[in-house]
Each structure stands twice: as C-alpha cells, then as structure tokens.
Amino acid sequence: MEAQFSYEGLYQLLEERNRQRPAGSYTTYLFEKGLDKILKKVGEESTEVIIAAKDQDRKETIYEIADLAYHVLVLMVDMGITLEDVKAELASRHVIDHKVKQEKMASDHDQ
Ligand SMILES: N=c1c2ncn([C@@H]3O[C@H](COP(=O)(O)OP(=O)(O)OP(=O)(O)O)[C@@H](O)[C@H]3O)c2ncn1[C@@H]1O[C@H](COP(=O)(O)O)[C@@H](O)[C@H]1O
Structure with a gap:
C-alpha cells in the first residue's frame, strides 16, 4: 500500500x-x-x-x-517560507491570469 x-x-x-x-x-x-x-x-x-x-x-x-x-x-x-506563502503567490497569479483571459475574450468579442 x-x-x-x-x-x-x-x-x-x-x-x-x-x-x-x-x-x-x-x-x-x-x-x-x-x-x-x-x-x-x-x-x-x-x-x-x-x-x-x-x-x-x-x-x-x-x-x-x-x-x-x-x-x-x-x-x-x-x-x-510557508506553503501558504507560496500558495498565496500562485493564487494571486491565477487570478491575474484569469482576468487577462477575460479581458482578451472581451476585446476579441468587440472586434
Ligand atoms: N523526501 C526525502 C528525501 N528525498 C531525498 N532525500 C535524501 O537526499 C539525499 C540526496 O542524495 P544525494 O546522493 O544527492 O546526496 P548524498 O550524497 O546522500 O549527500 P550530500 O552530501 O550530497 O548532501 C539522499 O540522502 C536522500 O536520502 C530525502 N531525505 C528525506 N526525505 C523525507 O524527509 C523525511 C525526514 O527524513 P530524515 O530527516 O532523514 O529522517 C523522510 O521521512 C522523507 O519523507
């Protein structure tokens, strides 16, 4: 096991x-x-x-x-450095990446 x-x-x-x-x-x-x-x-x-x-x-x-x-x-x-420190950093990037994708989709849609 x-x-x-x-x-x-x-x-x-x-x-x-x-x-x-x-x-x-x-x-x-x-x-x-x-x-x-x-x-x-x-x-x-x-x-x-x-x-x-x-x-x-x-x-x-x-x-x-x-x-x-x-x-x-x-x-x-x-x-x-804690695991929470690294998770918080990754999480903040994840949100930014998500926002960038949403903005790109919105601008693609406008064209
Ligand atoms: N995950 C690991 C782990 N991965 C790799 N290693 C050790 O890392 C070393 C890497 O091997 P190398 O050949 O590169 O290095 P070396 O020639 O042994 O030593 P150096 O002089 O180069 O440092 C080996 O001795 C491995 O046993 C680890 N030693 C411990 N753990 C974890 O840490 C826990 C606590 O370990 P101890 O503190 O040893 O009880 C263990 O229960 C494991 O869960």
Whole structure:
C-alpha cells in the first residue's frame, strides 16, 4: 500500500527536524550545514531534473522532481517560507491570469 503523503505533512516533519535536530537524520544534516549546502543541493537536484527530462526518461524525471521538491521544502523551512506563502503567490497569479483571459475574450468579442 502507498504511504499517506501530503506536502503539509512533510513540511511539518521538516519543521520538527529543524527544531529537534535528531541524530542520523539527513534533514538534520542539511540544517546543520546551513543555507549554502541546502542551495547547493537545490542546484544539483534541478540539474538532475533537466538531464532526466532531456533524456526523455519519464520515470527518472519523476524521481528527480521528488528529490528537488524535498530539497526546496527544506530551503523553505530554513528561510521561514510557508506553503501558504507560496500558495498565496500562485493564487494571486491565477487570478491575474484569469482576468487577462477575460479581458482578451472581451476585446476579441468587440472586434
Ligand atoms: N523526501 C526525502 C528525501 N528525498 C531525498 N532525500 C535524501 O537526499 C539525499 C540526496 O542524495 P544525494 O546522493 O544527492 O546526496 P548524498 O550524497 O546522500 O549527500 P550530500 O552530501 O550530497 O548532501 C539522499 O540522502 C536522500 O536520502 C530525502 N531525505 C528525506 N526525505 C523525507 O524527509 C523525511 C525526514 O527524513 P530524515 O530527516 O532523514 O529522517 C523522510 O521521512 C522523507 O519523507
């Protein structure tokens, strides 16, 4: 059976790792190393996504996107950026995009 997963649940676990810093945790290792190490991992994982996608390797691309998503979440926790912060940003763009489309449809209709 597939394990229950949510971004919110993983984010909370990473916050807990940051507060408690348990030994033997890879996330603890990243927080202890600090921002530069986390950024290096985000850069590496981004490159691996690009390479896998360029090879048209769907399975590998999914695997590397998951690695990237985890490291981006670690970066967010380190910087105190919440999932709500990112959702709010995406939501504001979504509304703008919707408005632009409506305006374009109205102007197309007038012509
Ligand atoms: N999703 C992940 C996840 N994805 C990738 N990784 C780790 O990221 C590392 C990436 O591998 P690399 O070969 O690039 O790096 P490395 O050589 O191991 O280490 P570096 O010295 O390069 O940093 C691996 O050690 C993976 O185990 C993750 N580690 C943890 N999680 C999640 O975070 C939770 C907490 O993990 P811990 O804090 O380790 O208990 C886990 O339950 C998972 O849900």
